[in-house]
């Protein structure tokens with residue numbers, strides 16, 4: 001029997017801020033809901049009190065992952081050296097957060113702005129982005145931190161929208177601690193299905209976001225989770241699976257606007273998260289039993 005995947009939940013299920021009170025609410029709720037880790041968004045790495053966060057994680061026996069999306073003024077997927085340097089600095093600051101809270105993972109839309117572009121990318125922009133990610137990955141490797149590229153739908157980046165684009169970009173970066181971060185919400189928009197692209201990732205898949213087609217309760221949208229869980233078992237995926245869901249009930253102004261979270265899909269984060277945890281754990285167990293049988 002394969003080992004159970006570590007299960008995580010994104011902090012935006014609990015709170016949009018990261019004051020000590022917000023951190024305590026998010027971390028204690030994550031532990032109470034039975035998850036192994038919390039994914040902490042570091043869009044503004046400077047607002048995270050590293051020592052305070054680490055102490056609270058320790059107190060609740062939780063691991064952390066760190067994620068972010070770059071902004072238009074920190075866009076490394078660019079031909080403007082000022083933007084590239086600003087993005088490089090933001091990523092290095094986010095890496096310092098990951099190192100400080102002892103997170104083994106730093107990922108997200110770190111290869112471009114997390115924004116709707118009004119133009120296609122250019123080969124020069126793509127190479128500039130890959131050069132910064134290469135430097136980030138080499139720095140991250142010193143602390144055994146994995147760097148994940150979360151390819152997203154066309155409305156949130158013009159650079160990496162599919163698994164194939166992400167694998168090609170990884171070849172350019174060419175660092176062993178860089179992995180594919182697959183989010184089924186985005187795949188649902190851009191891929192032909194789930195099984196084939198996940199099989200294409202194979203052992204280069206390093207982090208998974210599970211979210212519904214409308215980013216609300218799992219099972220209430222149109223995503224074929226049997227296909228998703230089946231494919232993850234098929235490639236022997238043993239990495240982290242993190243639940244992501246967003247509602248206008250919990251807002252981080254920068255984050256929620258970038259992701260176009262305008263509707264109130266849920267109000268009770270604990271009910272949502274405990275349901276999601278069981279949904280993912282049961283789905284993976286069922287897929288494993290099916291493959292074994």
Ligand code: MN
Pocket residue numbers: 150183209244
């Ligand atoms: Mn995601």
